[in-house]
Amino acid sequence: MxxxxxxxxxxxxxxxxxxxxxxxxxxxxxxxxxxVKFGWLNQNPFNSMFWAVQGMAAEFSTGFLCAExxxxxxxxxxxLVVHNQAEFTKKAVGRVTFSCHQGKELDxxxxxxxxxxxxxxxxxxxxxxxxxxxxxxxFAFTWSFKVKN
Numbered sequence: 001m002x003x004x005x006x007x008x009x010x011x012x013x014x015x016x017x018x019x020x021x022x023x024x025x026x027x028x029x030x031x032x033x034x035x036v037k038f039g040w041l042n043q044n045p046f047n048s049m050f051w052a053v054q055g056m057a058a059e060f061s062t063g064f065l066c067a068e069x070x071x072x073x074x075x076x077x078x079x080l081v082v083h084n085q086a087e088f089t090k091k092a093v094g095r096v097t098f099s100c101h102q103g104k105e106l107d108x109x110x111x112x113x114x115x116x117x118x119x120x121x122x123x124x125x126x127x128x129x130x131x132x133x134x135x136x137x138x139f140a141f142t143w144s145f146k147v148k149n
Contacts, residue, residue, distance in 0.1 A: 003024050006024045006064060007023065007024065010022065010060075014056075016056075017056045017060070019041060020036065020041060020042045020053045020056060021036045021037050021039060021041065021042055021053075022034060022035075022036045022053070022056050022057045022060060023035050023036070024060070024064060025097060027064060027065065027068065028103075029069075029103050029107075030101060030103035030104065031065075031099060031100065031101045031103060032060075032061045032062070032064045032065040032068075032099070032100050032103075033061060033097055033098065033099045033100075034057045034058075034060045034061045034064070034097070034098045034099075035057070035095060035096065035097045035098070036049070036053060036054070036056075036057045036095070036096055036098075037094070037095045037096075038092060038093045038094055038095070038096070046091070047091075047093075048091035048092050048093055049092035049093065049096065051086070051088065051137075054086075054088075054092055054096065054098075054128055054136070054137050054139075055084075055086060055139065057096070057098045057128070058086075058098045058126035058128060058137070058139035058141070059081065059084075059126075059139070059141055060098075061098040061099055061100040061126045062100045062102075062124035062125075062126055062139075062141045062143065063079070063081075063141075063143075065100055065102075065103060065106060065124070066079050066106060066124075066143055066145075067079065069103070069106055069107065069110055070110065070145075073110060073114065075114055075147055076147065076148040077110065077113060077114075077145055077146065077147050077148065078144075078145070078146050078148055079143055079144065079145055080143065080144045081141050081142065081143055081144075082121065082142050082143070082144045083123075083140075083141070083142035084139070084140065084141050084142070085139070085140045086137060086138065086139045086140075087137065087138045087139075088136070088137045089135050089136060089137065089138070090130070090134055090135065090136045090137075091136070092128065092130065092136040092137065093130070094130055094131045095130070095131050096128045096129065096130055096136055096137075097128070097129055098126045098127065098128045098139075099126060099127060099129075100124050100125065100126045102122075102124050102125065105122060105124075106122060106124065109121075109122040109145060110145060113145045113146065113147055114147055117147055118146075119144055119145065119146040120144070120145045120146075121142055121143065121144050121145070122142070122143055122145070123140050123141065123142045123143075124140070124141050124142075124143060125138065125139065125140050125141075126138070126139045126140075126141070127139075
């Protein structure tokens with residue numbers, strides 16, 4: 001999938017993320033980076049980005065990577081977030097990027113699910129950094145993968 005296809009998917013299937021400004025910045029076999037810019041539509045009463053908007057951008061940095069690897073495998077594999085944890089360290093203002101760098105770990109988990117036919121789980125991490133490179137939030141998403149019959 002290219003950026004246009006992913007943005008079209010967001011617009012059609014998850015319009016709230018599109019409205020909030022979540023966008024794909026970069027994706028390859030190892031990493032996925034999303035971005036979101038603080039603004040009126042995604043603010044909280046404390047003059048920073050609403051935590052749920054950060055969560056969407058963070059989840060997509062892990063989920064886009066999963067979905068693309070599943071698509072490339074040619075197998076029908078279900079994916080579902082079964083656990084989530086977050087930590088906030090600084091006000092999120094300006095442009096925030098969320099990155100997941102665990103493509104190789106994801107490859108191994110999907111391969112094991114395909115080979116064994118058993119469900120697998122993997123915790124993928126996404127860090128949100130502001131324009132200065134300061135950490136604003138960290139997310140952990142535990143994904144479950146199961147090959148469909």
